[in-house]
Amino acid sequence: GQQVMQIPQYQHVQEGEDFTTYCNSSTTLSNIQWYKQRPGGHPVFLIQLVKSGEVKKQKRLTFQFGEAKKNSSLHITATQTTDVGTYFCAGFSGSNYQLIWGAGTKLIIKP
């Protein structure tokens, strides 16, 4: 079946370092979305990318959608303690009208 692979599973960074998480789909996606889940909370929508090669920025966060619409990345510049949480990608499949979720990348800030 359709899968979205997300790596890495965990990333430990010092505050101020950069963080990147990657998603790869086995099939072409109609769109891809990114969500953040804070500890103890539920996933909250960050952004949606629809167009091939699209790049969007939200302050220190940069989101990219690959040319083939099969991969995506989220990059955080100069991490802060407020960035802690798990970041999920979710690809929308136009063939079965479902969101297919990555396993998430947990961002941990080293003390």
Add this chain to the structure above:
Amino acid sequence: GAGVSQSPSNKVTEKGKDVELRCDPISGHTALYWYRQSLGQGLEFLIYFQGNSAPDKSGLPSDRFSAERTGGSVSTLTIQRTQQEDSAVYLCASSLVWTENTEAFFGQGTRLTVV
């Protein structure tokens, strides 16, 4: 309603009992998802409802799990003869299904503890 509502927020049950979890999606959202999340883990897909289409039940872990969605709105997830490994947070999400707008809105979840 204003958001996705799930009830109860917490449920403690004895092993072997049946439980029902409820999800009230955002009005007008045709898509509804159930997920299970164990502590520190990712989202485990359980079941997906979309409009009048047959639900995608491919994620249900056993025949003890079932779900229905009445009138295209409220959904209930039923777990029969609960086991300790069923303990987790059960999340419901709803969305539209237009390519340009498929943002999933999550409820706060039901934390199920089987003792």
